[in-house]
Amino acid sequence: MSKDLHARPFDETTIAKLEIFEDYAQAWLPTFVMWGDPVICIFDFFAGTGYDVNGVPGSPIRILKKIREQIAPIFQNKIQVHVYFNEFDKKKFKQLSVACDDFLRDHPEVGRAIKLNLSQEDFDLCFSRLFPVIQAHSSLVYLDQNGIKFLADRYFLELEKTRRTDFLYFVSSSYFWRFGEKEEFKTHVKIDLEEAKRNPYRFIHRTLIAQLRGNLPPNSNLKLYPFSLKKAANVHGIIFGASHIRAVEKFIGIAWKRNEVNGEANFDIDDDNQKIQLDLFEGKKLTKIEIFQKRLHEQVLNGKITSNSHAFDFAMNEGHLGSHAAEELRRMKKDCLIDYDGLSPLVTYENVHKLGKFITYKVLKQ
Numbered sequence: 001m002s003k004d005l006h007a008r009p010f011d012e013t014t015i016a017k018l019e020i021f022e023d024y025a026q027a028w029l030p031t032f033v034m035w036g037d038p039v040i041c042i043f044d045f046f047a048g049t050g051y052d053v054n055g056v057p058g059s060p061i062r063i064l065k066k067i068r069e070q071i072a073p074i075f076q077n078k079i080q081v082h083v084y085f086n087e088f089d090k091k092k093f094k095q096l097s098v099a100c101d102d103f104l105r106d107h108p109e110v111g112r113a114i115k116l117n118l119s120q121e122d123f124d125l126c127f128s129r130l131f132p133v134i135q136a137h138s139s140l141v142y143l144d145q146n147g148i149k150f151l152a153d154r155y156f157l158e159l160e161k162t163r164r165t166d167f168l169y170f171v172s173s174s175y176f177w178r179f180g181e182k183e184e185f186k187t188h189v190k191i192d193l194e195e196a197k198r199n200p201y202r203f204i205h206r207t208l209i210a211q212l213r214g215n216l217p218p219n220s221n222l223k224l225y226p227f228s229l230k231k232a233a234n235v236h237g238i239i240f241g242a243s244h245i246r247a248v249e250k251f252i253g254i255a256w257k258r259n260e261v262n263g264e265a266n267f268d269i270d271d272d273n274q275k276i277q278l279d280l281f282e283g284k285k286l287t288k289i290e291i292f293q294k295r296l297h298e299q300v301l302n303g304k305i306t307s308n309s310h311a312f313d314f315a316m317n318e319g320h321l322g323s324h325a326a327e328e329l330r331r332m333k334k335d336c337l338i339d340y341d342g343l344s345p346l347v348t349y350e351n352v353h354k355l356g357k358f359i360t361y362k363v364l365k366q
């Protein structure tokens, strides 16, 4: 992605990133509108200009549009959405202000549903000022930075401490590969580059997140998921973070909808498309979904996964859909390896967490 994202039209990769951002706003808003908190907050700390040079909406306008889609339940539930857009660059900030004014003039109902706070501050100051607000409410936070700088512990680990915050970071992960040895990089984010380089370059974003997970406090509830975005030779990506299982399930659903093969990238990160063919020497290599199902299969047979609740947690921890687990469990029942009541193994958020439907899987044959 270019250094100045707004100097030319948004490219395909930027659009993919923005679509994931807006898909998550679309999933987040109804949940929190129904939750009952009178105030919910959305922060876009690197908001840009509002539109690209061709009038394609950027993150702030996409957020306003998603709020507009939820306008009826917002009014019915008497919720106020506090929206914070920040952009440091003076010229871009002016464009952002005009874009928001125009949007709210065209859609005055959105103006009545939200409290819009625009600021033109350096992120460091803005984040310190607004962090107490993030902490006090159910918050959705976008950090669409250029580069990697603002992934530094002093921001990232602060977000880790919040309990009702979902965040989406953008990170130019390939910078670590290229410049990770430089002192100014090391002062921002502690990444073991030697360790990262043991994996192929295309995994850099995945590897970065694995290391960030390792740097979290031992009792942290925060779950982190990658979505790698390749543009030409560079691999960047989104880091999704949340501590509530509902949020995790939503993001995983969005990621798999975007890529039904790996749920994790805008390219074939694990070469799954090659694995369809039989290798003359090694037989058929397993795809990402098949590897997950094989591991689930083994854990059910060895008694580590005994219920739909375990199977659902396993799927979420591995970044897979409940339906991937359900497909394998149905197959195991058909092959008389396990048995459970009813037709469905019930590996969904609704069954496990909303309806409290609990079933066990009985092993019939090892």
Ligand SMILES: C[S@@+](CC[C@H](N)C(=O)[O-])C[C@H]1O[C@@H](n2cnc3c(N)ncnc32)[C@H](O)[C@@H]1O
Binding pocket: 005, 018, 045, 046, 047, 048, 049, 050, 051, 057, 058, 059, 060, 086, 087, 088, 089, 092, 121, 122, 123, 124, 144, 145, 146
């Ligand atoms: C990747 S762009 C964000 C694009 C935006 N999400 C959109 O959809 O148009 C990063 C933005 O952060 C702004 N920026 C750069 N350094 C900043 C800082 N220290 N604090 C706040 N904003 C900054 C840049 O001017 C740029 O507009």
